[in-house]
Amino acid sequence: xxxxxxxxxxxxxxxxxxxxxxxxxxxxxxxxxxxxxxxxxxxxxxxxxxxxxxxxxxxxxxxxxxxxxxxxxxxxxxxxxxxxxxxxxxxxxxxxxxxxxxx
Amino acid sequence: xxxxxxxxxxxxxxxxxxxxxxxxxxxxxxxxxxxxxxxxxxxxxxxxxxxxxxxxxxxxxxxxxxxxxxxxxxxxxxxxxxxxxxxxxxxxxxxxxxxxxxxxxxxxxxxxxxxxxxxxxxxxxxxxxxxxxxxxxxxxxxxxxxxxxxxxxxxxxxxxxxxxxxxxxxxxxxxxxxxxxxxxxxxxxxxxxxxxxxxxxxxxxxxxxxxxxxxxxxxxxxxxxxxxxxxxxxxxxxxxxxx
Numbered sequence: 213x214x215x216x217x218x219x220x221x222x223x224x225x226x227x228x229x230x231x232x233x234x235x236x237x238x239x240x241x242x243x244x245x246x247x248x249x250x251x252x253x254x255x256x257x258x259x260x261x262x263x264x265x266x267x268x269x270x271x272x273x274x275x276x277x278x279x280x281x282x283x284x285x286x287x288x289x290x291x292x293x294x295x296x297x298x299x300x301x302x303x304x305x306x307x308x309x310x311x312x313x314x315x
Numbered sequence: 316x317x318x319x320x321x322x323x324x325x326x327x328x329x330x331x332x333x334x335x336x337x338x339x340x341x342x343x344x345x346x347x348x349x350x351x352x353x354x355x356x357x358x359x360x361x362x363x364x365x366x367x368x369x370x371x372x373x374x375x376x377x378x379x380x381x382x383x384x385x386x387x388x389x390x391x392x393x394x395x396x397x398x399x400x401x402x403x404x405x406x407x408x409x410x411x412x413x414x415x416x417x418x419x420x421x422x423x424x425x426x427x428x429x430x431x432x433x434x435x436x437x438x439x440x441x442x443x444x445x446x447x448x449x450x451x452x453x454x455x456x457x458x459x460x461x462x463x464x465x466x467x468x469x470x471x472x473x474x475x476x477x478x479x480x481x482x483x484x485x486x487x488x489x490x491x492x493x494x495x496x497x498x499x500x501x502x503x504x505x506x507x508x509x510x511x512x513x514x515x516x517x518x519x520x521x522x523x524x525x526x527x528x529x530x531x532x533x534x535x536x537x538x539x540x541x542x543x544x545x546x547x548x549x550x551x552x553x554x555x556x557x558x
Contacts, residue, residue, distance in 0.1 A: 213322070213326065213396070214326060214401070214424055215424070217326065220323075234396070236338055236382075237384050283345075284338075284344045284345030285344075308338075308384075310336065312336070314316070
């Protein structure tokens with residue numbers, strides 16, 4: 213959170229809506245630890261990260277959705293998951309990401 | 316925003332704080348509870364009788380600085396994240412190595428404090444990037460401010476400054492104490508510290524010559540080796556390459 217706090221303040225100051233994605237659970241060799249955050253603004257800006265880049269695209273989409281609907285969601289990424297074919301967790305690990313609108 | 320702003324203020328004020336967020340279960344997804352070090356809680360999460368348990372778990376995790384999902388029956392899953400005050404790097408000696416060391420330490424989210432009584436070294440121009448610049452003798456500057464979250468790096472090369480710093484740092488709770496100097500310099504330093512009454516157990520925890528052996532020559536390379544050693548200590552590793 214510390215790393216993305218200044219960005220959040222900057223975006224808020226210019227009136228953007230914001231969603232926060234947080235790694236809440238990992239299994240195996242996940243690239244970023246539990247608590248790692250990525251933030252996305254309604255203008256499509258992005259800061260921080262939740263993986264080594266493998267799932268940021270999907271998480272970005274989920275963040276935009278959270279901003280639009282105002283709803284929070286728990287996302288699961290892993291090799292056992294069908295979605296893994298799409299987002300490809302090269303590390304072979306599992307990551308749960310919680311996505312929520314900042315409110 | 317109320318919870319986020321309270322969290323932000325606590326983090327900025329370096330006060331320990333924890334946040335519990337419902338990520339699955341019957342309670343509204345995304346409901347939150349902010350918990351301070353005294354166990355005072357506020358927010359939108361109302362889990363009835365379980366709330367007290369969530370607060371107790373948050374305090375235990377805050378103590379260890381760990382983030383974790385906890386399950387509370389009926390499918391209720393709560394993500395608890397904790398924000399202990401940041402690790403602090405205290406650099407004794409505003410020498411050349413200290414400049415890149417502060418830069419790298421800040422990238423790694425350390426709070427940085429540079430201590431030097433010599434005005435020519437500890438100038439705001441050289442250390443504009445440090446969180447704090449202290450013009451004082453090292454023993455005075457360090458006394459009373461070292462916790463288990465402190466990391467002390469002694470770089471002055473001058474026994475008149477290094478030794479008083481180490482005499483305060485070694486018996487303290489500081490997580491890491493390291494000192495710059497060649498093996499010969501260090502051998503002489505150990506003799507002086509022994510003569511000053513420092514016990515063997517305390518001497519054994521002094522990292523010297525400081526830093527991992529990566530063959531660093533330039534101030535920036537030496538700074539990398541120092542910070543790498545501190546990261547290794549924080550992660551409970553020796554920093555040695557597995558053979």
